[in-house]
Amino acid sequence: MSTDTSASARRNTTTIAGNAIVRVGPVNPTVAQALSEDFGSLVLPAAGSERDAFLSEHGQSIRVAVCSGKIGVDSELMKALPNLEAIINFGVGYDATDVAQAAERNIPISNTPDVLTDCVADTALGLYLMTLRSFGSAERFVRNGTWGSGENFPLATRASGKRVGILGLGRIGQAIASRLEAFGCEIHYHNRSEKTDTAYAYHRSAAELAEATDVLIIAAAGGPQSAHLVDANVLSSVGPQGFVINIARGSVIDEAALVNALENNLIAGAGLDVFAHEPSVPQGLLELDNVVLLPHLGSGTHETRADMAALTLENLRSYIAEGTLVTPVS
Known part of the structure; x- marks a missing residue:
């Protein structure tokens, strides 16, 4: 008898609580505030001994990562999160994330297309x-x-x-x-x-x-x-x-x-x-x-960043509630 160990299968076992969500690096202020106040998410420390200790304590329990397109979830971090189920990306670009490893582990990634x-x-x-x-x-x-x-x-x-x-x-x-x-x-x-x-x-x-x-x-x-x-x-x-x-x-x-x-x-x-x-x-x-x-300001307007933040949080809420992403990367 085979056991389905995909991210989607694990998603359906238990409710995703705040300590199962981690913010990776700096993100849009609206997103950061919502992650803290609405979801009680964890915040990944900068590289070094503090991060090592954090991952030793929380790595097994983290199921969702929220990041910016600039930071992403790289190969080393993804390997340290064995039960990661989804990556919520603020930005249309997601090349900072190890897409190949995510695909191998059936970890879906969302981004924020169209609005920018x-x-x-x-x-x-x-x-x-x-x-x-x-x-x-x-x-x-x-x-x-x-x-x-x-x-x-x-x-x-x-x-x-x-x-x-x-x-x-x-x-x-x-x-x-x-x-x-x-x-x-x-x-x-x-x-x-x-x-x-x-x-x-x-x-x-x-x-x-x-x-x-x-x-x-x-x-x-x-x-x-x-x-x-x-x-x-x-x-x-x-x-x-x-x-x-x-x-x-x-x-x-x-x-x-x-x-x-x-x-x-x-x-x-x-x-x-x-x-x-x-x-x-x-x-x-x-x-x-x-x-x-120019200082990478392509999407840098009040209106667009607000739309990107809203879509990022919509993806997070959708995954927590239903196990699906609103704008998954195809």
Whole structure:
């Protein structure tokens, strides 16, 4: 007689109490407050002896982990939680979590899709305009008094009517494309597979997409499969008149290759909201004036963060009550 040891089977045995829920790392303040006041959840200490002691005492009893997309539940932590049943993720990205181990153990993961699509797409559009039109440099030009001294600001690049390549035509990529259509842009894209519901031009690789377009916008999901997808070869295909915009994950770009391309004018410029080792930004990028740098604020509006918090808590409540997630990662 076989015994079902999956997470779903364990879920149905007992009610999930507060000490079976753990908060991993910093999370949205609304979520953190609800976890404490409404659920009485545990809080995982930072790495070190205190965490080791915590896991020794509570690791066996924890059944649900709540985390941000930036922190996630990594391989080591997941192994220390043998009875983990579900991972509730604040954010659309979940690449910081060991997805492969979660799949092996039948641990479902939720994220917060859709509610942040518009704000992230707006951020991409803002970076697009700032980067091509040099608005960031122009603003500094006024602030530091250079304009007042009588000097003229250098000419920039027209933003309308460009051939734009979207690397990753998911929800966010599609929203970016729709916005750029209003600027008269010609949209191209690369996905792991060609879409049948769009008239945009499909390209079989990131390098082919970069070669065919003026601006490469990265909207691909993070994780091992997309790590360094935009490498030196792709950047070479972008070319000295081309631009790169990244609102996805810093890991998608080979950051050292990007710095080299910018320093040696192998590409014209870049607009970046994400970096490989946040909040650390390579000194080479900080010193360049043809780069726009943002502090990973893609979804950073009051409205969107409230919606993300509500969806995160809705997933948690649904799992506790019914054993199902509202927005599971497929």
